[in-house]
Amino acid sequence: MAKNKKAQLELSIGTIVVLVIGVSMLILGMILVRSIMCSGLQITEDVTTGVKNEIKTLFGAEQFGVKCLGEGGQDVKLGTGGRRKVICMIKTEEQTSYDIQIKSLESLQGAKTDIVNNWAISKGWTGSVTPGQENEETVLLLNIPRDAPATTLKITIQSKNVGTGSEKTITSIIDVVPTGLIKGAIC
Numbered sequence: 001m002a003k004n005k006k007a008q009l010e011l012s013i014g015t016i017v018v019l020v021i022g023v024s025m026l027i028l029g030m031i032l033v034r035s036i037m038c039s040g041l042q043i044t045e046d047v048t049t050g051v052k053n054e055i056k057t058l059f060g061a062e063q064f065g066v067k068c069l070g071e072g073g074q075d076v077k078l079g080t081g082g083r084r085k086v087i088c089m090i091k092t093e094e095q096t097s098y099d100i101q102i103k104s105l106e107s108l109q110g111a112k113t114d115i116v117n118n119w120a121i122s123k124g125w126t127g128s129v130t131p132g133q134e135n136e137e138t139v140l141l142l143n144i145p146r147d148a149p150a151t152t153l154k155i156t157i158q159s160k161n162v163g164t165g166s167e168k169t170i171t172s173i174i175d176v177v178p179t180g181l182i183k184g185a186i187c
Helices: 002-041 043-058 113-119 180-186
Strands: 065-068 077-079 082-091 096-109 120-123 125-129 134-144 151-161 167-177
Touching (some): 065 167, 077 082, 096 113, 096 134
Antiparallel strands (some): 065 082, 082 134, 120 134
């Protein structure tokens, strides 16, 4: 009878040790998967930063004017589930004011255009720019729902140099990429 109780106790301790090791491995595995998935899903924000840097390089040493995110065939992706900025870089050789307005915001594929227009919180920017610097201004602020489908946006931007009266029309193409439930729950 004493040997039977000792065997039961040893089995219980062995089971507890196995359970503790198993739970520890499960937690470590979840942390590893979380870090891998979050870093992969973070790519959309990194692409936006890379595009901003690309806009800066579009300006040559002697070039002035307005360059916007998604202009000129750049691959720009914005993630769903939050506020996203569409920016323009402005470089001038003298103190001046600009009036930059969103003339149209339309969907080429994915969500319908009227739904996409409801995402816009603010459309446009007016203000002065400092000469010789690359001024970064938010011309469109979107509040993209978490459950928004993959969508391609075509944004027509009208830029006017108030000082000279010169105007420029800019077309930007931006892809909205669903980040999904996984990023919202994990990251």
